[in-house]
Amino acid sequence: MSKKILVWFRNDLRLHDNEMLVEAIAKSDSILPVYILDPRQxxxxKYGTLKTGSIRAQFTLESVLGLRHSLKQIGGNLLIVTGSPEDIVPQLVQEYEITEVYHHREVAREETHVSALVENALWKLRINLxxxxxxxxxxxxDLPFPIKDIPDAFNQFKKKIERDSIIKPCFAAPDRINVAEVIDWGTLPELAELNLLQQAQDKRSDLEFLGGEAEGLAHLQKxxxxxxxxxxxxxLILASKLSAWLAIGCLSPRKVYWEIKKMEGVPNxxxxxxxxxxxxxxxDYFRFMxxxxxxxxxxxxxxxxxxxxDVENEQENFSKWKNAQTGFAVVDAVMTELNTxxxxxxxxxxxAALYLINNLExxxxxxxxxxxxxxxxxxxxxxxGNWANVAGVGNDQKSKSVFDLDKNIKNLDPKGNYALTWSS
Ligand SMILES: Cc1cc2nc3c(=O)[nH]c(=O)nc-3n(C[C@H](O)[C@H](O)[C@H](O)COP(=O)(O)OP(=O)(O)OC[C@H]3O[C@@H](n4cnc5c(N)ncnc54)[C@H](O)[C@@H]3O)c2cc1C
Structure with a gap:
């Protein structure tokens, strides 16, 4: 029987530095690359918020289409299915006579719960995840300690890891791929089908975030x-604004590291x-924590x-904060920028976090x-992880005392221009 591996893409929507993909290609006769859009996302x-709002949803859809495009360029494609992975993956395994399933491990409870369900379902089919x-x-x-011994204090973690561990080189992006025969590769839903409305780009923003590996790599070059x-x-601008592409895996952190490392020795x-x-x-620290x-x-x-x-006024205060109506100009500006x-x-x-926690209680x-x-x-x-730290309930006890709203406001808006720009 030929070896067919199902590659389940999740928050790893890239060809570069993707060990899972490289190994799947090396160890199979053909692969079935799959992205599953889970409506539970x-x-x-329970807080009355959405798990995913329209801006990230749009970015995700673009990133998935970007991956399909990249796979097509090397002779493949991406099967796109909507549903629960624990139902879809076993169905595909049977339909395409898959011999093994690969995925990237996640760390948070909902994501690991889904992979545990998939693993159980595959177990019944005697298929390995x-x-x-x-x-x-x-x-x-490569860490110099097991997960249970990772220092809780960020500074100690940083010191030890930089001293005793290594950053591996990136895996090269594959240049050819042999995929299973599929009649219908599927489509993504429109935002409206997810009950979301597309938001136009805000003219005050200096960067249009477009999802996809190509866009992420282009932004890295910028x-x-x-x-x-x-x-x-x-x-001097220090912040890179790379986080969106890193979060969905259009960029790997190692790729970012090795690219910026090439600048070593260039003055300033x-x-x-x-x-x-x-x-x-x-x-890394929060993931390991x-x-x-x-x-x-x-x-x-x-x-x-x-x-x-302040339990009595909690909902009203939360609503003012969300809608940029606290009356505190800088916080309202932050929330306007976030919302738009x-x-x-x-x-x-x-x-925004300090004000919500300490001033609005x-x-x-x-x-x-x-x-x-x-x-x-x-x-x-x-x-x-960051929210818990700001709230003083994180596991790094040292981080409890470092946050100061006044200092933050001075940093964020020393001359009042920020509040003016983002006054709604
Ligand atoms: C309350 C709160 C919530 C946050 N939520 C998120 C989140 O959901 N997703 C997210 O990626 N970051 C989050 N951060 C961390 C940080 O604010 C953003 O990563 C950063 O602002 C992104 O901008 P940048 O790409 O210019 O970062 P840079 O300063 O250029 O840093 C490079 C990369 O390092 C990572 N990074 C930087 N700072 C942090 C940090 N404190 N914690 C974790 N990673 C960091 C990001 O991936 C970032 O792209 C949060 C911080 C706070 C205080």
């Missing part, structure tokens, strides 16, 4: 250009290199006890759920 949450690791800069296997220009630039690029690397380490502690990050009291919650573009800077995220989990709906770069570990 678009439902309302092989897990790959491909979301982090450092591989779990970041490299920014680094080159740093020598003569008066206003060090600050931006260090800034991006620090961000990637935070990203989710692996270590699992669901604790989703609980209001997390690793401690959350502060005061899906992207805000790290300092803006902290500002709303439980931080409502804020985290709203960011989950709105952020174009949402990923569970980075979002819920």
């Amino acid at each position: 678009f439902v309302e949450t 092989k897990h790959f690791i491909g979301h982090t800069l450092y591989n779990k296997e 970041v490299i250009l920014l680094m080159q220009q740093a020598a003569t630039s008066k206003n 690029t060090k600050a931006m290199f260090n800034h991006i690397l620090l961000g990637l380490l935070w990203r 989710f692996k270590k502690y699992g669901n604790t990050f989703f609980s209001p009291n997390g690793f401690g006890s959350q502060g005061l919650v 573009t899906g992207f805000i800077s790290n300092v803006a995220r902290q500002t 709303v439980s931080w989990v409502f804020g985290a759920a709203y960011f989950e709906e709105k952020l174009i770069d949402y990923n569970p570990a980075s979002n819920w």
